[in-house]
Amino acid sequence: MALTCSDIFKFIAAVILPPLGVFMEVGCNQTLLINILLTILGFIPGVIHAFYIILKY
Template sequence: MALTCSDICKFILAVVLPPLGVFAERGCTVDLLINVGLTILGWIPGVIHAFYIILKY
């Protein structure tokens, strides 16, 4: 799986604000709600989940 320029931009968004990276990849789905919850619990879990979503889809 090759990374595209848009994936790199999504990773940058995911580091700055994890829900933005997930929203850019999946839109307004349950993945976004999960990521918002994880980001509220802590920034690191939100970033890990955002990276997972970006790499998975």
């Protein structure tokens, strides 16, 4: 798992707006919907999920 330069921008986007970081990584699919719901329920779960998705892909 090598981090690229674009991952830095994705992490910054994930801290500011978690669904944006997920969208930049995987596009528009069910993962984005899950992240939007987690962000609505609580900001921290949305950020954690976004970090997980960025590191996973």
